[in-house]
Amino acid sequence: MKKNDMVALATEFAPLLRQHTLMATGTTGARLQAEAGLNVERLLSGPLGGDLQIGARLSMGEVDAVVFLRDPMTAQPHEPDISALLRACDVHNVPCATNVATARFLLDDLARR
Numbered sequence: 001m002k003k004n005d006m007v008a009l010a011t012e013f014a015p016l017l018r019q020h021t022l023m024a025t026g027t028t029g030a031r032l033q034a035e036a037g038l039n040v041e042r043l044l045s046g047p048l049g050g051d052l053q054i055g056a057r058l059s060m061g062e063v064d065a066v067v068f069l070r071d072p073m074t075a076q077p078h079e080p081d082i083s084a085l086l087r088a089c090d091v092h093n094v095p096c097a098t099n100v101a102t103a104r105f106l107l108d109d110l111a112r113r
């Protein structure tokens with residue numbers, strides 16, 4: 001995941017994001033707290049099952065949108081977990097942004113609601 005881009009995006013949209021309940025995988029969540037000043041529920045780190053935890057919560061109807069800034073240049077040991085999360089988004093028709101351009105569309109739309 002592109003964490004630097006994630007932190008930059010979250011910082012830019014912090015006023016909007018503060019109006020929502022946020023959850024993230026462990027390391028990303030810590031950076032969002034420390035660097036973007038957001039209140040984030042931190043789950044396990046991605047390689048330890050954090051993506052699966054988010055996928056499970058999503059499948060139970062607890063997640064309205066996902067921003068997962070995939071790094072297409074880096075292989076991940078837990079690629080199946082990432083695929084499972086993205087698949088869960090499609091199964092349950094939950095909006096899911098995997099790059100910054102789409103994330104902006106998603107967050108801009110959220111801001112108008």
Ligand SMILES: O=C(CO)COP(=O)(O)O
Pocket residue numbers: 001024025026027028029044045046047050051082
């Ligand atoms: O690996 C990740 C997403 O798949 C991210 O996990 P961390 O935020 O714990 O680094």
